[in-house]
Amino acid sequence: MRVAVIGAGSIGRWVIAGLARDGIGPAAVIVRGGAPEGQHAVRSVAALPPGITLLVDCAGHSGLAAHGPAALAAGIDVITLSLGALADDGLARALAEAAEAGGARLHLASGAIGALDALRAGAAGGLHRVCYTGRKPPSGWAGSPAEAVLDLSSLTAPAVHFEGSAREAALRYPKNANVAAAVALAGLGFDDTQARLVADPGAAGNIHEIEAEGAFGSFRFQITGASLPENPRSSALAAMSALAEIRRLRARVTT
Structure with missing residues (x-):
C-alpha cells in the first residue's frame, strides 16, 4: 500500500504523523499551500508520484470534490472524512461514476461517531427510525446558520436551532454535520434519517447521540468528543478514525 x-x-497533520509511525509514508500530500516539513507537496492527483494506491481525504468537502473523482477514476482508492459532502447528489454521483470507471472504492471513515456497525447491522434487517442529535456549547456553533436562529451569546438553557432530515443538516451545516451524514449512510439514508442540532450552554464538549429502532430492537448511543489540542474545531476521534480505516485496509484479518 502506498498512501x-x-x-x-x-487532522491531516495528525494522520500524516500516524502514517509515519506506522512506517507507510505518506508518499505525498496534496495541498493548496505548503506541506508539513519533510513531506512531498503536490497540487493535484495528476502530480502524485507513481504507485499511489490509497488517497486519504482530510481536507473537508472542498478537498473531496476537487480531488476525489480524479483519484477514483485513476484507480486509486479514497478514504474520506467528508461524509456530509455526499448529501450533494451531483457529487455523490460523480464519485460513484469515477469509482466505477477506475475500478476503485470510496471508503467512508466513521469520523467523530461510533456504533455505526450496529446501525449497519440493524439496517440489514430493517430499521423503523433513526434520529441523530448533535449538541455543542453555543460557541461551537459560531459561524454557522445557528446564528440566524439563536442569540448564542445569551443562552441560559439548551435550544434547538435545526430539526429536519440528515440531508438538510449536511447541506446547511457543512462544517458541522459530517456525523449526521455518517449516521444516515450507515442506516436509513439522508432523507429518512432525522437530525436535530442543539446549542447547549451546559454541554462539556461536542456530544453526539444516535437513537435507533428496528427489527433488531432499539439502541441509544452517546459520545462526548474531545478535540485535537491544536484546533478546538477538529475532532480527535475523526482523525483517529481515518488512521484506523487505513490499518483495517492493510490488515489480513479485519473487524
Missing part, C-alpha cells in the same frame, strides 16, 4: 493525503490542516 497519499489530501490536506495538511490539524
